[in-house]
Amino acid sequence: MMGPAHSLSGAAAWLGVGAATAAAGEPMPWPVLVVGALICAGAALAPDLDHKSATISRAFGPVSRALCGVIDKLSHSVYKATRGHGDPRRNGGHRTLTHTWLWAVLIGAGASALAVTGGRWAVLGILFVHLVLAVEGLLWRAARTSSDVLVWLLGATSAWILAGVLNEPGNGAGWLFSEPGQEYLWLGLPIVLGALVHDIGDALTVSGCPILWPIPVGRKRWYPVGPPKAMRFRAGSWVELKVLMPAFLVLGGLGGLGALELI
């Protein structure tokens, strides 16, 4: 899928989690619902850090472009080193290491650890990166035609404001993990979820997605998970624009209402 569909599915997924936790008796305070949905929308672009022309590689100028080159090389080496007998040879690292459940969990756990140990600046950093990505993903065209610096300013000011809102008592710094010292431990959850939703979205497209790595399937360690061939679509096709994106909007809206216990 393309950037906007990934981001929209990420936001919808977090709103759905909000509805589920509300039903389970752990309702999210509204700032957790909003910030989580934005982080998840941003995190749903992150796996494409292995692909030079993806939205994320342009999001932070030369910094993300350089990181993208490194991740591409790293992914390719990991692919070559762990290739099973049934896995084809390949030239680049796109849709390998960063498109697995293991990567999603490691990135999310890393963000949680950073948020808990690094204090306010770490939280601001995590928010900034994901808010910029959320703007790039959700407001795709608008972000492309405006200057990068404006998008970064928007990300920085909203990170500052939202961190202030979360910090107010009862607003969600300690949501789900309420022991002292566990503030913002939940920040990793929308990051894991965003990456997984991205992988599932890619799995629906023609080439599939090796989500299960390193768990082998038959002779393949990088088995491309996906539905039967007839049910797959091309990235950016009408199915994505006219069917999936409106569906994500509706589901996200329902999830949000459920999360706020309005339905």
Ligand SMILES: [Zn+2]
């Ligand atoms: Zn992808």
